[in-house]
Amino acid sequence: MKNRILVCAGTSGLSAGAGEVIEIFKSELKRLNLRGKFNLVKTGDRGLFRDVLVDIITDGKRVTYEHVKPADVKKITESHLVKNTPAAALTAGKSYEEFFANQTRVVLKNCGEIDPENIDEYIGTGGFEALKKAIPLPPEKIIDEIKKSGLRGRGGAGFSTGLKWEFCHKEKSGVKYMVCNADEGDPGAFMDRSILEGDPQSVIEGMIIAGYAIGANEGYIYCRAEYPLAIERLNKALKQAEERGFLGNNILKSDFSFKLSIKKGAGAFVCGEETALLASIEGKRGTPKPRPPFPAQKGLWGKPTVINNVETLANIPHIINNGADWFSAIGSAESKGTKVFALAGKVRNTGLVEIPMGTTIKNLIYGPGGGLKSKRSKLKAVQIGGPSGGCLPETLLSTPIDYKALAKTGAIMGSGGFIVMDEKTCMVDIAKFFLGFTVAESCGKCVPCRIGLKRMYEVLDKITKGRGETRDLDFLKEMCETIKSTALCGLGNTAPNPVLTTLKYFRREYEEHINNRVCDANTCVELVKFEVIEEKCVKCGKCSTSCPVGAIEWEKGRTAEINKEKCIKCMACFAACDFKAIK
Amino acid sequence: MNIDIEKAEKIIKKHAAEKGALIPLLQDMQTEYGYIRADAVKLIAEKLDIPSVEIYEVITFYAQFRTEPPGKHTIKVCQGTACHVMGGKQILNYILTTLKVKENGTTTDGLFSPERVACLGCCGMAPAIMIDNDFYGNCTIQKVDEILDGYRKKTG
Numbered sequence: 001m002k003n004r005i006l007v008c009a010g011t012s013g014l015s016a017g018a019g020e021v022i023e024i025f026k027s028e029l030k031r032l033n034l035r036g037k038f039n040l041v042k043t044g045d046r047g048l049f050r051d052v053l054v055d056i057i058t059d060g061k062r063v064t065y066e067h068v069k070p071a072d073v074k075k076i077t078e079s080h081l082v083k084n085t086p087a088a089a090l091t092a093g094k095s096y097e098e099f100f101a102n103q104t105r106v107v108l109k110n111c112g113e114i115d116p117e118n119i120d121e122y123i124g125t126g127g128f129e130a131l132k133k134a135i136p137l138p139p140e141k142i143i144d145e146i147k148k149s150g151l152r153g154r155g156g157a158g159f160s161t162g163l164k165w166e167f168c169h170k171e172k173s174g175v176k177y178m179v180c181n182a183d184e185g186d187p188g189a190f191m192d193r194s195i196l197e198g199d200p201q202s203v204i205e206g207m208i209i210a211g212y213a214i215g216a217n218e219g220y221i222y223c224r225a226e227y228p229l230a231i232e233r234l235n236k237a238l239k240q241a242e243e244r245g246f247l248g249n250n251i252l253k254s255d256f257s258f259k260l261s262i263k264k265g266a267g268a269f270v271c272g273e274e275t276a277l278l279a280s281i282e283g284k285r286g287t288p289k290p291r292p293p294f295p296a297q298k299g300l301w302g303k304p305t306v307i308n309n310v311e312t313l314a315n316i317p318h319i320i321n322n323g324a325d326w327f328s329a330i331g332s333a334e335s336k337g338t339k340v341f342a343l344a345g346k347v348r349n350t351g352l353v354e355i356p357m358g359t360t361i362k363n364l365i366y367g368p369g370g371g372l373k374s375k376r377s378k379l380k381a382v383q384i385g386g387p388s389g390g391c392l393p394e395t396l397l398s399t400p401i402d403y404k405a406l407a408k409t410g411a412i413m414g415s416g417g418f419i420v421m422d423e424k425t426c427m428v429d430i431a432k433f434f435l436g437f438t439v440a441e442s443c444g445k446c447v448p449c450r451i452g453l454k455r456m457y458e459v460l461d462k463i464t465k466g467r468g469e470t471r472d473l474d475f476l477k478e479m480c481e482t483i484k485s486t487a488l489c490g491l492g493n494t495a496p497n498p499v500l501t502t503l504k505y506f507r508r509e510y511e512e513h514i515n516n517r518v519c520d521a522n523t524c525v526e527l528v529k530f531e532v533i534e535e536k537c538v539k540c541g542k543c544s545t546s547c548p549v550g551a552i553e554w555e556k557g558r559t560a561e562i563n564k565e566k567c568i569k570c571m572a573c574f575a576a577c578d579f580k581a582i583k
Numbered sequence: 584m585n586i587d588i589e590k591a592e593k594i595i596k597k598h599a600a601e602k603g604a605l606i607p608l609l610q611d612m613q614t615e616y617g618y619i620r621a622d623a624v625k626l627i628a629e630k631l632d633i634p635s636v637e638i639y640e641v642i643t644f645y646a647q648f649r650t651e652p653p654g655k656h657t658i659k660v661c662q663g664t665a666c667h668v669m670g671g672k673q674i675l676n677y678i679l680t681t682l683k684v685k686e687n688g689t690t691t692d693g694l695f696s697p698e699r700v701a702c703l704g705c706c707g708m709a710p711a712i713m714i715d716n717d718f719y720g721n722c723t724i725q726k727v728d729e730i731l732d733g734y735r736k737k738t739g
């Protein structure tokens with residue numbers, strides 16, 4: 001095999017300058033006359049945020065470079081490609097290894113390794129073998145295998161994938177649809193995007209197999225419009241799969257035909273909910289419908305339809321290839337396989353991490369995550385599951401990440417949002433943040449969601465502004481219970497979770513806001529005094545230089561002083577001061 | 584100004600036979616004209632034989648569609664969870680204060696239209712903003728000032 005140079009070029013790689021890095025590698029290979037010896041591969045993102053990552057693989061040996069700037073490329077080629085000595089100053093450090101050790105990469109296996117725009121690279125890793133294996137089998141056999149594997153949906157609700165397929169398979173209808181949910185609504189999760197950008201064919205293969213199993217000849221991928229690169233790569237992938245006969249009429253010379261197209265979303269979180277998503281594909285407002293009837297019975301244009309999440313579908317080829325037993329051996333007794341999480345917030349290594357189910361929250365943060373970003377800060381909470389999930393305190397860090405254990409805490413598995421918070425994050429503000437999100441995204445069809453959430457938001461807003469009353473907490477609790485049991489769709493049903501969990505585990509913080517008008521995290525601006533604490537100030541003047549409006553008076557040897565008339569409450573000085581001297 | 588009827592008709596024709604055509608059609612219109620113009624809605628209503636109100640029903644439901652022309656540069660300020668935890672709200676507030684503009688509005692010089700988005704997918708570089716198609720991570724108030732100045736100089 002030829003030697004390879006891999007450049008990480010998904011959305012995050014490209015935003016860090018991967019495009020330019022690739023161009024320079026190209027001209028360097030030409031200049032050094034090495035084009036015949038190296039394959040320059042533009043891959044999707046590997047999942048770790050290190051600006052541009054570059055791997056050079058020579059004779060099976062791999063060296064990884066991180067934070068590669070366009071100006072570094074020449075140094076790398078001169079030393080590594082010409083003299084065969086890696087440019088040591090630029091190679092990835094210990095935290096890179098720390099991040100990838102303790103991961104079990106199944107659906108992310110190809111991300112960062114292959115060129116997603118070249119179907120031959122996917123085929124080279126065993127791509128479409130699962131399809132070849134599946135097509136001669138009776139659909140029931142495939143459904144049994146998926147059922148036996150224990151795979152549950154990765155889009156949030158965690159329903160058994162095999163069972164869902166079986167329901168739809170049993171429906172008698174000449175027309176059925178297979179839909180992939182790539183709407184990825186959790187505002188802190190991006191694994192679906194990375195899979196689509198880095199390994200689109202795996203999702204397509206999963207969809208074809210699913211279509212065959214349920215008896216659908218037509219499918220849609222409903223993708224967020226905010227993901228232009230994913231859409232572009234999907235389009236190319238679809239075209240290539242068609243050309244090779246994996247899509248279209250008489251797939252692999254069988255009598256099974258399957259057509260696949262992309263529908264772009266238009267910016268509505270509720271469209272991630274399956275009935276709303278179907279309405280949106282039909283070209284209408286994306287409002288949810290009461291279930292039953294379930295989409296498996298009456299879905300797109302009234303026909304039986306299966307909707308599966310991107311990550312769920314990316315698992316399918318692996319299960320067919322390696323067998324249900326292989327899959328169910330990964331994970332915990334009750335939750336099988338792996339799950340991808342988007343690790344972010346106050347953690348040292350941020351990015352996408354794929355771990356076996358059953359891993360504890362702690363091992364995720366201190367293993368791949370490498371612990372907290374700053375040694376001085378203390379972990380306060382972990383938010384799992386986004387707007388439908390919850391905030392868990394440090395005392396629950398030993399909770400294993402599986403469906404049942406997480407549900408017991410009041411959080412949910414969700415789609416993979418995982419945000420680490422320290423003492424600078426206010427829990428009341430976080431509850432308000434998520435509620436603000438769900439209020440804005442409520443479709444307005446049902447009263448509990450439209451009005452109830454709004455009322456809750458107003459009360460939280462009042463508390464963060466120092467106008468809270470003790471009875472507000474009982475009111476919030478009561479509202480949560482009512483909305484949970486009466487809202488029409490999952491958006492409303494789960495929206496109280498961030499409030500419920502913060503109330504349960506961080507009640508003291510709510511009380512501080514209400515009784516003492518204090519926000520310890522200095523997040524709620526209305527409760528912040530914007531004063532320098534004389535005893536703590538070391539008179540360094542850093543705050544003064546950070547202020548964009550010149551509101552801080554300081555000169556050498558003098559305690560800084562904030563002019564409240566001028567101050568626009570931007571909080572820049574709080575971030576600048578290393579001594580927590582501003583309150 | 585009238586829209587270029589031929590182009591608009593071409594877009595409509597491209598989608599006319601499609602199932603669930605309205606949303607992709609509006610998306611193409613917006614790409615072409617920068618926003619959904621009232622005369623375009625009228626034309627779609629005529630050609631597809633659906634009432635205008637049904638089209639507006641869809642336009643107003645989805646955050647993507649705008650009915651006002653955008654400024655020269657769109658500033659997408661990430662308000663996803665990671666960015667929020669890392670100070671994204673302060674960045675948004677600062678941008679609005681310093682540009683003297685409301686969310687989804689356009690500055691009086693027509694240069695900038697700031698809007699909020701949920702997660703730009705680069706949470707490791709939070710707080711993040713995106714101007715047109717360029718991404719800026721690890722934002723601070725100072726960095727925002729420099730970035731905006733850069734755009735002012737480029738156009739000014």
Ligand SMILES: Cc1cc2nc3c(=O)[nH]c(=O)nc-3n(C[C@H](O)[C@H](O)[C@H](O)COP(=O)(O)O)c2cc1C
Binds near residue numbers: 308
């Ligand atoms: C408000 C709301 C938003 C949702 N957003 C998504 C999403 O962005 N992506 C997704 O796959 N599922 C989402 N879901 C879950 C879907 O309704 C559905 O359960 C899922 O797509 C089924 O696929 P799975 O079984 O493979 O997980 C959402 C649900 C609700 C109630």
Ligand code: SF4
Binds near residue numbers: 540
């Ligand atoms: S940055 Fe902090 S320590 Fe330094 S002058 Fe300002 S308040 Fe004092």
Ligand code: SF4
Binds near residue numbers: 530550552568569570
């Ligand atoms: S909050 Fe902002 S405006 Fe106010 S003093 Fe601090 S840096 Fe200056």
Ligand code: FES
Binds near residue numbers: 288443444445488493
């Ligand atoms: S509008 Fe969706 S739950 Fe109420």
Ligand code: FES
Binds near residue numbers: 661663664710
């Ligand atoms: S939350 Fe801002 S980039 Fe993800």
